[in-house]
Amino acid sequence: MFKIVTKKVLSEVNKLMEVEAPLVARKAEPGQFIILRVHENGERIPLTIADSDKEKGTITIIYQEVGKTTKELGTLEAGDHLCDFVGPLGKAMELPSASGRVVAVGGGVGIAPVYPKVKALHNAGMEVISIIGAQTADLLILEDEMRAVSKELHVCTDDGTKGHHGFVTDVLKNILEEKGKEIDEIVAVGPLPMMQAVSNLTKSYDVKTLVSLNPIMVDGTGMCGCCRVTVGGETKFSCVDGPVFDAHQVDFEELTRRSHTYLEEEKIALENFEQERISGGGN
Amino acid sequence: MPLDKEQVRQLRRMKEKHPMPEQDPKERIKNFDEVPFGYDAETAVKEATRCLQCKKAECVEGCPVEVDIPAFIKLIAEKKFDEGIKKLKEKNNLPAVCGRVCPQEAQCEAFCIRGKRAEPVAIGRLERFLADYELEKGVETPPRPKSTGKRVAIVGSGPAGLTAAGDLARMGHEVVLFEAFHATGGVLRYGIPEFRLPKEKVLQREVDYIASLGVEIRTNVVVGKTITVDELFEEGFQAVFIGSGAGLPQFQGIPGENLNGVYSANEFLTRTNLMKAYLFPDWDTPIKLGKKVAVVGAGNVAMDSARTALRLGAEEVHIVYRRSDKEMPARAEEIEHAKEEGVIFNLLTNPVKIFGDDDGWVKGMECIKMELGEPDESGRARPIPIEGSEYVFDVETVVIAIGNSPNPLIPQTTSGLELGWKNTIKTDEEGATSRKGIFAGGDIVTGAATVILAMGAGKKAARAMDRYLQTL
Ligand SMILES: Cc1cc2nc3c(=O)[nH]c(=O)nc-3n(C[C@H](O)[C@H](O)[C@H](O)COP(=O)(O)OP(=O)(O)OC[C@H]3O[C@@H](n4cnc5c(N)ncnc54)[C@H](O)[C@@H]3O)c2cc1C
Ligand SMILES: Cc1cc2nc3c(=O)[nH]c(=O)nc-3n(C[C@H](O)[C@H](O)[C@H](O)COP(=O)(O)OP(=O)(O)OC[C@H]3O[C@@H](n4cnc5c(N)ncnc54)[C@H](O)[C@@H]3O)c2cc1C
Ligand code: SF4
Ligand code: SF4
Ligand code: FES
Numbered sequence: 001m002f003k004i005v006t007k008k009v010l011s012e013v014n015k016l017m018e019v020e021a022p023l024v025a026r027k028a029e030p031g032q033f034i035i036l037r038v039h040e041n042g043e044r045i046p047l048t049i050a051d052s053d054k055e056k057g058t059i060t061i062i063y064q065e066v067g068k069t070t071k072e073l074g075t076l077e078a079g080d081h082l083c084d085f086v087g088p089l090g091k092a093m094e095l096p097s098a099s100g101r102v103v104a105v106g107g108g109v110g111i112a113p114v115y116p117k118v119k120a121l122h123n124a125g126m127e128v129i130s131i132i133g134a135q136t137a138d139l140l141i142l143e144d145e146m147r148a149v150s151k152e153l154h155v156c157t158d159d160g161t162k163g164h165h166g167f168v169t170d171v172l173k174n175i176l177e178e179k180g181k182e183i184d185e186i187v188a189v190g191p192l193p194m195m196q197a198v199s200n201l202t203k204s205y206d207v208k209t210l211v212s213l214n215p216i217m218v219d220g221t222g223m224c225g226c227c228r229v230t231v232g233g234e235t236k237f238s239c240v241d242g243p244v245f246d247a248h249q250v251d252f253e254e255l256t257r258r259s260h261t262y263l264e265e266e267k268i269a270l271e272n273f274e275q276e277r278i279s280g281g282g283n
Numbered sequence: 284m285p286l287d288k289e290q291v292r293q294l295r296r297m298k299e300k301h302p303m304p305e306q307d308p309k310e311r312i313k314n315f316d317e318v319p320f321g322y323d324a325e326t327a328v329k330e331a332t333r334c335l336q337c338k339k340a341e342c343v344e345g346c347p348v349e350v351d352i353p354a355f356i357k358l359i360a361e362k363k364f365d366e367g368i369k370k371l372k373e374k375n376n377l378p379a380v381c382g383r384v385c386p387q388e389a390q391c392e393a394f395c396i397r398g399k400r401a402e403p404v405a406i407g408r409l410e411r412f413l414a415d416y417e418l419e420k421g422v423e424t425p426p427r428p429k430s431t432g433k434r435v436a437i438v439g440s441g442p443a444g445l446t447a448a449g450d451l452a453r454m455g456h457e458v459v460l461f462e463a464f465h466a467t468g469g470v471l472r473y474g475i476p477e478f479r480l481p482k483e484k485v486l487q488r489e490v491d492y493i494a495s496l497g498v499e500i501r502t503n504v505v506v507g508k509t510i511t512v513d514e515l516f517e518e519g520f521q522a523v524f525i526g527s528g529a530g531l532p533q534f535q536g537i538p539g540e541n542l543n544g545v546y547s548a549n550e551f552l553t554r555t556n557l558m559k560a561y562l563f564p565d566w567d568t569p570i571k572l573g574k575k576v577a578v579v580g581a582g583n584v585a586m587d588s589a590r591t592a593l594r595l596g597a598e599e600v601h602i603v604y605r606r607s608d609k610e611m612p613a614r615a616e617e618i619e620h621a622k623e624e625g626v627i628f629n630l631l632t633n634p635v636k637i638f639g640d641d642d643g644w645v646k647g648m649e650c651i652k653m654e655l656g657e658p659d660e661s662g663r664a665r666p667i668p669i670e671g672s673e674y675v676f677d678v679e680t681v682v683i684a685i686g687n688s689p690n691p692l693i694p695q696t697t698s699g700l701e702l703g704w705k706n707t708i709k710t711d712e713e714g715a716t717s718r719k720g721i722f723a724g725g726d727i728v729t730g731a732a733t734v735i736l737a738m739g740a741g742k743k744a745a746r747a748m749d750r751y752l753q754t755l
Binding site for chain 2: 027042068083084085086089218219221222223224225226228229230257258262268269
């Protein structure tokens, strides 16, 4: 059993939890993820390690409530326990060479996985320009944290309630136009359409771009092949070969299609869950 | 009532094994309950009487862990079931599992003298009978020996790891078993389906028994990620046994394998068995299945996938296999059961391409007919494609069950391990690897094999580890 030590509500749908998992905390590196189960009948879901504290033995996760499992997780409070919590899984992200200038792009809950990478780059003495975006101001997370580790921070909202009115790619395009040559690398994490848009954009500027993929997973150790994606024409298992890949090599269409495999079932699970909550049948 | 002489004489002449009652095929494809019910005591005694109690019992040679077969069978014939199970457990820690899943027709029963002119003695069914008898009655835990103070780590809770752990605990060592998944059992949990090996009734009780011997089980630890083998030594473990199995699914590399609706058998079976997708939405993990399902391969993994697909509601399930029925590697009983349940066998057939619809879901598969040529390195006839024989058939789900190889995680993160073919770990006869204090056994050494071979390897390694620990 893994104890939740803190819980913060970051926005209506985004929550942060610090979970006691000393073995995982000892090894966690930026780019890696964990898999958890809320309860005995629960699904195994992957979440990025947003932060880790070796001394306290804790891992921070930040998640968006999108379906049954993340919503159920959201009902837990500090002091409650998770049934399973395993990691750190996946490869750590390789840091770019020291002199480099990096642009980090985080969309929605994707800001959470981007944050530890920016922090690691910042701690390694690198200058990072960050762009973060969300649908609306209330959904924007980790703004202060990101500002603290970035040389510049650009904020965008789809509805214009904060910062630039529009997509992260608009801002990224301006930056690329201005100082395209100086930029060595771009790291982008967010919803699939965002990562694909970023990838298409940076391809035309020929700037190396890393994305952290989020296919459906089961074990997270390379034994099921559920997480397979085509990268550079080859099949890779995201959980062990990734989750960070060269964006320009990723077959985003296939990935998007595969992530829709269980749409119907996800709807059923969510409806059942919400109904139980209304009728007070579940807990 | 003991059997009279005439009954004994008749039984000794009886050509067939006593049949084991089973669920009707039409009914059983609608549930996940176990298919065979097992012998009752009366039938077990009668079947045991068919055994000739050979002086030179060849059946024992066919058993990788050398169960004293005539001895335990004799005890059944004499209705001394408690003594029988003790005898069985001298050599076999997991008899309820082996009685159910051993390929007996290729092992113990293949060597039984009675098999020369009639059906062999039903050794597997008798083994299962005794094990179930004991599970029903409550398993006795042997007393804990005095601690040697030596600490051993076991990686993986499949049959190899469980056996090594149990044996080492019985020798008085402090044993900690690490498992990557949230549940123990390895393939016994995530691969072999409930209808062949009930999880709560059989597997969990066998695991509980191992734990009761003093083994500490820690799930959710991926060795190589959460902690490395080298770090286990730093933590004070004096020897490590690696039983991490062969859990890396192979694909054919044909076009269309990443379409929606194509599963590796590992994923298909893990979702169903470990995650209980057949109980969705009471359990959260879903599985998606079309009406027509094709399973590629003809081993146990393929049969399990095909029969699982039927139970999940598929209307038509095909096995697609590139050799002929003689080469099918699955247990005879599984093939038999699959046929009874209506699985359609497309032999001498190989998939070349999977087609998708506009949304990227599988809608068909192109196959080519094969013929058998000269034997290849494996000694089996080599399948050769017949040119121009391609044809397409409709299918909505494809399960690839063409084999598994070892997961490279541990081989890659452990320093100084000599490796063999496809990330297998090289060991000597007794499981010692190229590195002092590290032993290995089961599928990680042999590549995908059988439960009993994995157990045998765990047993041998435990003995070698005990000797090694005594030198420290
Ligand atoms: C490596 C990795 C890191 C991730 N990090 C984060 C993170 O830090 N924060 C965050 O909010 N989300 C993260 N995700 C996504 C997160 O795992 C899914 O949102 C979650 O599984 C949804 O579960 P659900 O039951 O709430 O919703 P569901 O209704 O089941 O699914 C909603 C959508 O989530 C995706 N999904 C469903 N099941 C899984 C699964 N088992 N594995 C992966 N994706 C799935 C599907 O695309 C689906 O359409 C990550 C995913 C991966 C693979
Ligand atoms: C579907 C299927 C059906 C089968 N049917 C039969 C049958 O009828 N009869 C028969 O004799 N054989 C059968 N087999 C083969 C048999 O199950 C295997 O040969 C046997 O289980 C191998 O045992 P093992 O202990 O070596 O490994 P496994 O059973 O594979 O167990 C390995 C364990 O190690 C864990 N692990 C892996 N990596 C790590 C890590 N890095 N850290 C921690 N833990 C780790 C895994 O999660 C797993 O629990 C079948 C196999 C399958 C897949
Ligand atoms: S363990 Fe397997 S091979 Fe040995 S006697 Fe039992 S069923 Fe036969
Ligand atoms: S070979 Fe057959 S008949 Fe002889 S002892 Fe073994 S099981 Fe009995
Ligand atoms: S999640 Fe199973 S192989 Fe990656």
